[in-house]
Amino acid sequence: MKPAAPDAVRPAAAPLPQALRLLVECPVATPLPVVGGALIAAGGSDLGAWSLGGPAGRQGSGADALAQALAGSLKGLDHFLSVEVSKEGVLLPVIAARHAQRLVLRCQWDRPSTGADAAGASADARKWLAQAQALLAALLPSLPAGLAEIAREPDDSASFIPSPPLARLRHAWLTDDAEVQAVYGPAAAAFLAAWDARSELEGRWLLTRALDAVSEPDWAAAVTDDQLRLAKAAPAGETDWHRAVAADWNRRWLAAPHEHLNFVARDEKKALVEFATSAGLSLGELQSLHELQAQGQDGRGRPVRTVRVVYPSVEEAAVDAGVLADLGIACFGQGADGELVAV
Structure with missing residues (x-):
């Protein structure tokens, strides 16, 4: 009888996000019967156990009983x-709780602890995401929502993906033309193109994307290119960046050859490292610069205080200037007379 393969050679399950979260925020004065009515309309016969006011409050089951409780004092x-x-x-x-400044509806899926059935967890997360999207779409027409989203809390191995404004790490986001224009201006069309679908909701849009991309590798494959494109289009300082955590699955981005970035020189006195590039930097190149800047030393242990990237022209430098500023990296373009111009 052939022995079973040891655990060490079994392929690792694709990592899942730490959590998936549906969140809706309404004005703090929103009456609870309005919230309950929206949940009744969205859940219908699928509405199960409910609780008003916590463990010491009223409890029951079903839409009719909840409607009666909400109609009382x-x-x-x-x-x-x-x-x-x-x-x-x-x-x-779904938990709806009134806070100091807002009333918040929250529903969350949490990744099971280590040792749980990976295939089962992935299937559960996929089903949760699909039904959470259906619930969100059903709730919004009945709620005075100021914010609505389905977002991810990533696994460490997905930390290399930038989180640009409005898109963030979201599968769904409620927005409007004014908000998109205020952040992205002439790049507003690029922001909208990063989403798979757009539903009209009384002057606003419910944008959705990657609703079948639950595992981190699938999510990265679906959104990483758009995330980088939006990070470059967004104003400097608006994109969240985190240091990359290397894993087998993200080598596709982090360990890709540096096609555009070339080492030029090191200034020992200034602890400055200079690179040159002739085109827009890839995510792997940006994250390698980020790591060098964050570590404060190079591969030989020599101190690094400044990382500088020089482009052939000011116009080419402008493409990456915002993301380099986000990462604390100096960006220069060569002027008409060959002088370096800070961008």
Whole structure:
């Protein structure tokens, strides 16, 4: 009988995000019956157990009983509502809680602890994401939502993906033309092109993307190019960057050959390292510069205080100037007379 393959040679399961989160924020004065009514309309016969005001408050099950409870005098119970919605066999526990400045509806999927069935966890996450999107779309027409999203909390191995404004690490986002124009200006069309679908909601849009990309490798394959494109289009200082954590699956981006970035020189007195490039930098090249700047030393242990990238022209430097500024890296272009111009 052939022995089973040892665990060491079994392919590792694709990492999942630490969490997936549906979040809707409404004005703090939004009456709880309005929130409950939206949940009843969205859940219908799929509405299960509910609780008003926490463990000490009213409890029950089903849409009719909740509607009756919400029609009564809520008094001290109007700050909290917990409702279980079961759609297509997926349990979506929604908690609505009133805070100092807003009323927040939240529903979250958390990655199981280490040792859980990886295939089962991935299937559960995929089902949760699909049904959370359906629930969000059903809730929004009945709620005075100021913010609505389905977002990811990434695994460390996905930290290399930049998080540009509005898009962030989101599968769904409620926005409008004014917000997009205010952030991206002439690049507004590029922002909208980064999403798979757009639904109209009384002057606003519910944008969605990558709803079948649950694992981190699938998510990265679906959105990384757009994330970098938007990071370069966004104003400097608006994109969130994190240091990359190398893994087998993200080598496609992080360990790709540096096609454009070339080492030029090192100034020992200034602890300055200079590179030259002739085209827009790739994500792997940007993250390698980020790591050099963050470590504060090169591969030989010599101190690095300044990392500088020089482009053939000011116009070419402008393409990457924003993301380099985000990473604390000096960006220069050669002027008409050959002098270096800070961009």
